[in-house]
Amino acid sequence: MRKANVLMDRDFAIGHTDPRLFGAFVEHLGRCVYGGIYEPGHPTADEKGFRRDVLDLVRELGPTIMRYPGGNFVSGYNWEDGVGPVEERPTRLDLAWFTTEPNTFGTNEFMDWCKAAGVEPMMAVNLGTRAGDAARNLVEYCNHPGGTYWSDLRRKHGWEKPHDVKFWCLGNEMDGPWQMEYKTATQYGLVAKEAAKMMRWIDPSIELAACGSSARNMPTYGRWEDEVLEHTFEHADYISLHTYLNNYKGDTASFLASPDLMDNFIDEVVAIADGVAARRRSTKRIMLSFDEWNVWYRTRRKRQDRVKEGWPIAPPILEEIYTMEDALAFGGACISLLNHADRVKSACLAQLVNVIAPIMTETGGPAWRQTIFHPFAQMSKHGRGKVLRAQVESEGYDAEYYDPRGQQELSFPVSNVAYLKVAAVSDEKGGLSLFLLNRDVKQELEASIDARGFGALTVEEALELRHDDLQAINSKDAPERVSPAPLEGVVVDGGKVRVTLKPASWNVIRLAPR
Known part of the structure; x- marks a missing residue:
């Protein structure tokens, strides 16, 4: 992990x-x-x-x-x-x-x-x-x-x-x-x-x-x-x-x-x-x-x-x-x-x-x-609300992104891509929303989040979007095949949050003041 x-x-x-x-x-x-x-x-x-x-x-x-x-x-x-x-x-x-x-x-x-x-x-x-x-x-x-x-x-x-x-x-x-x-x-x-x-x-x-x-x-x-x-x-x-x-x-x-x-x-x-x-x-x-x-x-x-x-x-x-x-x-x-x-x-x-x-x-x-x-x-x-500066320490990887212009081959190197990509938004009521992307398609990722200055928080909602098949789609006959589901196992201790994110998953955690 x-x-x-x-x-x-x-x-x-x-x-x-x-x-x-x-x-x-x-x-x-x-x-x-x-x-x-x-x-x-x-x-x-x-x-x-x-x-x-x-x-x-x-x-x-x-x-x-x-x-x-x-x-x-x-x-x-x-x-x-x-x-x-x-x-x-x-x-x-x-x-x-x-x-x-x-x-x-x-x-x-x-x-x-x-x-x-x-x-x-x-x-x-x-x-x-x-x-x-x-x-x-x-x-x-x-x-x-x-x-x-x-x-x-x-x-x-x-x-x-x-x-x-x-x-x-x-x-x-x-x-x-x-x-x-x-x-x-x-x-x-x-x-x-x-x-x-x-x-x-x-x-x-x-x-x-x-x-x-x-x-x-x-x-x-x-x-x-x-x-x-x-x-x-x-x-x-x-x-x-x-x-x-x-x-x-x-x-x-x-x-x-x-x-x-x-x-x-x-x-x-x-x-x-x-x-x-x-x-x-x-x-x-x-x-x-x-x-x-x-x-x-x-x-x-x-x-x-x-x-x-x-x-x-x-x-x-x-x-x-x-x-x-x-x-x-x-x-x-x-x-x-x-x-x-x-x-x-x-x-x-x-x-x-x-x-x-x-x-x-x-x-x-x-x-x-x-x-x-x-x-x-x-x-x-x-x-x-207010987007916070999130300092992320995460393992990373190097990639080569292909972005063509007409018939010309163009590649752009992307170095040290963090497996965890994060945005954090606080609101006027003291709540905090976390947007978490695990870019590792094979391994789970344990994220430890220290939200300072918020006091005691509690989980209001936690959802994940994932599917075992990365090519899964929604269609007229299966409109809910890829849909948000509960994200289990979010642990909150005061202003500290710990959660395990599944491989290749988009996650949203909504925290409210206790």
Whole structure:
């Protein structure tokens, strides 16, 4: 049995989790919207066409903010196509996913869905085929109370009160050649700066996220963030990050180490942003919006998994089926986000339903939870509060993570990966939530945790997520095959906790004051 020691103190904190850290993402892609959150005629659909079975699962999942309408889709989207009488809306070819977009679901329907789900809307503007003028008009349409062309058009469409959207993304992945009208850092920086300026003139209360590089393995990475922030520093509040963890090589140990590269990614972008501030002798700190993150690789590499010929409406594409192994890597990513709560103030799990998602549906049929549903729901439920600095002493291993860029072979060494990955979050009532990932796939791990300053604690809840088969999945016929189960044998003595974690397991322990 492996052993690990963890030391933390109630007064030594990384930072407080922002409510927006627990966000997700809805894009006009595959069956995320049509057949996912929106399916008129479904047995559970309400009068607006929203699937109530999906809404129930979304509330259980616990996202707090929802990014929309893309993603790659937004870089060719005319937002005006998705408002007004449905029968008058145009049908368009979408070049992001080579599908036909009927525009029966648009901005106002999304705002209504957010209210039904109890989440804050996050809107992205098109800075690919369009620019600042369309962006500022959308802000006016959504946020201005009335008395102007665009605000009165919203009222004419049936939404009298402003939507009051506070968080806006200035485009999406604008350094990616797959993006419609992708740009150099200079081109994007200038467009984003002008869009941000006009959007803020319409509504000074909004918050803005500039596009970071599309991924850490992009050739533009690093230089892109630096130059974009040179242009947008005075206007942007956030810089965005995107990452998708993979196991292309079938190497479980390296896959479970990959969240540590996510830690490195965050630290690097923080350093770049602070470097831009330093050149200005500025005390302003750009925060991070990790507005796309997940495990994704099976449906990513082959064109036939991403594109269905014939321009179909809402085809079943990018429907990743998640395993127990995926849930472990996903849980490690949750821990990485929590442990950077001082600078990562917003994050969006990509995506919400059907498309690389924690929730799956059958069109006309049931909805169920994928394996990754559970770590996210637990993080959202128990991760609100002050994240503590946890000193971890654990045996480790070396790994080689494969993260390709196009046809190029790229490998990233990950050294001394601790078998135990930990996040600890305390709340205002003196409670403590522990998120514990045992990355050893063969051996149990005994964790001894010293939580100083908490006084006597007692176990309120202890759950583990594991399965003997790391390839186990949840499906329509077996929706609970991988589900949390009681974690036995948690021993608490005052502020000291001892627990044995099974191999390849995700564990959550909720402690309350005695």
